[in-house]
Amino acid sequence: MTERAGGVAVQTAHAGSGGGEGNRRRLTPPPRLRRPLAFVAALVIALAVMAVLFAVLGADPVKALRAMATGAFGTPYALNQTLQVASVLTMVAIAALIPFRAGVMNVGGEGQLAAGATAATVVVFTVGGGGGGLGVVLLAVAAAMIGAAVWAGLTGVLRAALGANEVIVGLMLNFLGALLAEWVIAGPWADTLAPQTRAFDEGTDLPQIPLLGGEFATALLVALAVSGLAWVLLDRSRFGFAVRVLGGNADAGLRAGISMRRMTVAVMLVGGAAAGLAASVQVFTVNHALIQNPAQGYGYTGIAVALLAGLRPRLVPLAAVLFAALTVGANSLPAVTGVSTSASLIVQGVFVICLIATGAITVRSRGAS
Amino acid sequence: MSQAALVTILSTGVLLAVPVLWAALGELIVEKSGTLNLGVEGVMLIGAATAALVVKAGAGFAAAALVSLPVGALCGAVLAYLYVSRRTDQIVTGILFNLVALGLTTTLFARYLNGVGEVSTAPRYAVPLLSRIPVVGPSLFTQTPLFYLSVAAAVLVLLAVHGTWFGLGLLSAGEQPRAAETAGIDVIRVRWKALLAGNALAGLGGACIVLTQSGAFLPNITNGQGYIALAVVVLGRFKPAYIVLGAVFFGIANAFQFQLQSLPFAQGYPRQLWLALPYIATIVAVTLSRSARYPAAVGRPYVPATRRG
Amino acid sequence: MTGGATPLVTMRGISKSFGNLRANRDVDLTLYRGEVHSLLGENGAGKSTLMNILFGMYRPDTGRIEVDGTPVSFGSPRDALARGIGMVHQHFMLVPDFTVAENVALGGERRHRLGLRRTRVTAEVAELAERFGMHLDVRTPVRLLSVEQQQQVEILKLLYRGADLLILDEPTAVLGPVEIERLFVTLRRLCDAGRGVVIITHKLTEVLSVADRITVLRQGAVAATARSGELDRAGLALAMLGRELPALPARRPHPDAEPPTVLEVEGLSLPAGRSTKPLHDVRLRVSAGEIVGITGVEGNGQTELMRALSGLVTPSSGTVRLRGRDVTGISPRQLRAHGVGIVTDDRLRWDAVTEMSLEENLALVDVPAGRFSRFGLLRGGRMRVWARRLLDDHDVSPPDPQARMGALSGGNQQKVVIARELAHGPDLLLASHPVRGLDAGAADFVFRRIVELRDRGSGILLNSADLDELWAVADRVVVLNGGRVALEGRTEDLTIDQVAEAMTGGDVPSAVGRD
Known part of the structure; x- marks a missing residue:
């Protein structure tokens, strides 16, 4: 009996007793200390890789680390920025996490962010004429959620209805999302100087919540609400129950009467909506315009954040703060050490790969297990 | 369309196909052994940066191409350790590897490769006689050696996979690893070898981008060509000959897109629409080739029976 | 030599x-x-x-x-x-x-x-x-x-x-x-x-x-x-x-009146798949208060028959009637609503989600069907109380509703599955190899539950390759060979030799002791 999974034909009834034995092996509970130890080991390896890299590039690793810490938390401005990025990363991570828990790979966060940001911008310029009050902004946020959900849903539908590989389709839609934004930028609302649209009118903002005086407050609260909702959705709702059954064992889903196809589309739509919210935060509190490549790699970092959180929504904000600190802190690297900000991507990636390789977190996508 | 335009499209198309072709041939070997390697994108990126560094250091184009092979194999070793020995999830690992590769190459770019100095690409060689055939000559037989070599490589891969004992073992590891193991094949070893060889070719593919197209490295210069290579493997139904055709098809689609932009009728349409063509074509390709049969065990980490007891 | x-x-x-x-x-x-x-x-x-x-x-x-x-x-x-x-x-x-x-x-x-x-x-x-x-x-x-x-x-x-x-x-x-x-x-x-x-x-x-x-x-x-x-x-x-050929235990005496039919299968056929066997024109019947054993050499259609009856695959022809109602091709979830309990032959593939908790595994079919939830939200408290009772009743160790299914031994996992499938007092239980791979204690427990269910008047279709097992509990035995019914009869009228012959023999003997 073969089943198409992740665009990959996977033999489910594996000839021989091998599969069964493999399953039984997975059941042995790991000793209590294994995961924490693996976590520490992964952290040490990631730091070591970073130290070696900096040494090779001729920078002092300790100085670099200190520069990153200061850059991320040292000033109120830095803290503000870190929390803002963390908010965006939280929501993008949730966008990857929900489908992932059902065994569906959403690697299209990058494209969904771009599509959401573009949709929001279009609303601001067409409905609000380039700016507007709360009404226009809320409409734009809704448009961003719908736009991103459509972008994600495309992948879901192609997967569910036509069996297309959701990973390749998702990745291609990332490039197409960036082109979509570029096209809108090149349109009638283009800025005369930078490759972006004109800035929105003053006051075209998310509702301000006076907390610690920063713009980040609204974004942060929205992000926390999204991760809380995701937790309720996954752990406390009937929908989440179905998601977890499919993610754990798609055949048991059939046994329990859960439709794999419908759920594939549903989780992508929900995930896309979360990415759309992230895009609105990015547009209305950070850029106040549609910029070239609006996702800025957050779509990929979001996947890493979701994995770092062990695919548990409640831990996502914490993981997001860590990776946001690395991302924002890295902005100080060029000035202090002469190393590019991109070095933070290496640390993030190596850290999460080590977590997976040491078994500190377990992931199993449908296409690769 | 004039003959000159046709020649330009074909010749540019073939040029653009070369990196994808190398990467796709490498990925073919890897997938035949039972591993799905999304990391091919990152390996290409690292190969491209390597080539740029070697050229910058003053060595020639040939040296740059040659160095990208072991560097690609080194990436393959890292990936093999993760996919095969640690049995990590292949899709997630591949995506994360690409993130690291992007960070690494961009960092290297900022430190060593910034400031596009000496932009130059490898020279083309006209094949005697054949290059004088109208249309076909200038498009197919006036190319860089890396193109001729890639076609030769496709033939070699075909022979290696279907005409050697190693190939038979490779196919069995990807189809029915348990059967392979009982026949005495070391599945783990075979998959390691495939990842080393396959990623060496992917590294060379990345190098081709710098050596034959751009002449210099730029951050994220691969722009999804690794993923397109993955699609080409499926579209080519895992057959080297079809993969050559698939890669050239994508190359020509890309060249066509460049050419279209300069035509009068294209002016009415946004540039991004043409730029989107290769990506849309990829989506259509993977959707259409969903019936292509992957090697039965692809994407599934193998636990040797001898290690269970 | x-x-x-x-x-x-x-x-x-x-x-x-x-x-x-x-x-x-x-x-x-x-x-x-x-x-x-x-x-x-x-x-x-x-x-x-x-x-x-x-x-x-x-x-x-x-x-x-x-x-x-x-x-x-x-x-x-x-x-x-x-x-x-x-x-x-x-x-x-x-x-x-x-x-x-x-x-x-x-x-x-x-x-x-x-x-x-x-x-x-x-x-x-x-x-x-x-x-x-x-x-x-x-x-x-x-x-x-x-x-x-x-x-x-x-x-x-x-x-x-x-x-x-x-x-x-x-x-x-x-x-x-x-x-x-x-x-x-x-x-x-x-x-x-x-x-x-x-x-x-x-x-x-x-x-x-x-x-x-x-x-x-x-x-x-x-x-x-x-x-x-x-x-x-x-x-x-x-x-x-380690003992003589299995002694025939005292089975229940024939009921005087013909008990009502629970399951009636007519002309059930299924084409062979890439790795599955075909079924040809299978006909069988299970009455209330009766255990019917399905047996045969591995790969003669037993697995496919049980899957078809469980709604996991749809037969190409034939009808399945449950208490007279046509239920051919309906889903496992609908079958549960019709009073069918299902224990498949591959627990880890079909019956259990190892990453989920015991209570969630117990509610695996009920929750998607709408039970234990209100306005789409789960009612964890109710689910837990219910789960705790089932775990206690079935002697599952540990009796902790929140324990992970994967952390349990095979025997305890099977008890959880049995508990779930018997929780609704099914009219019909479809059980495939319910004690395969279990230790003696767990196997005994599972069989006692199945016999209790029969004593309460349910029908049971038991797929087993173990003739001892069948002889101990089954009232009737159906032997499949090549996807066809090769022999069917009351257990006491059959000898093990007859059954063995039907399992491997080329000719289909006439039914013995058909009632």
């Missing part, structure tokens, strides 16, 4: 454990050239483990192995093959898309170095097949071959590598009587050519007809060794089972 010569293989003091399971304990075994050695034992007696050790798949915990008088230590099948020991597994180890020649040649690369030399290899394989009387087109992909031919390919694989000892694991399980005869002729021919053969089996008839020497395993240890003719059927059975 050359029984007196130097042994081909000597195994001494072999022990092997998997976790808590002691698969082999202190086993001695001696094998000779020119002999068919039969390794006899019940399912789980440790026969396959012992041979997998000899074939290098597993390393023994203790003990030593000698081949031709030289001590050996195999780290992989490759090592064993190099010393002339080959094994045909019960589930064939063939690459479906490879041709016969490719499958046979795989792994033998030292013969011709790098180049495959397809024509030469093909000719060699064809010649070898010819020599041992196998009629095979060696250029055909093996997925197109019959099971018998695939088995021949497996044997050829070993001969091509010059194996001196051929181990065959349950070689007759997949064959009909005619094919079995042909296989035995081939094996005899191999012995005449100086090879040694081991066949692993649990069938007495075969042992008596083909073996030169017999070793009986029981619970991982050697229960008897004998030369052909030294032990008769009863003696072998005693050694194998």
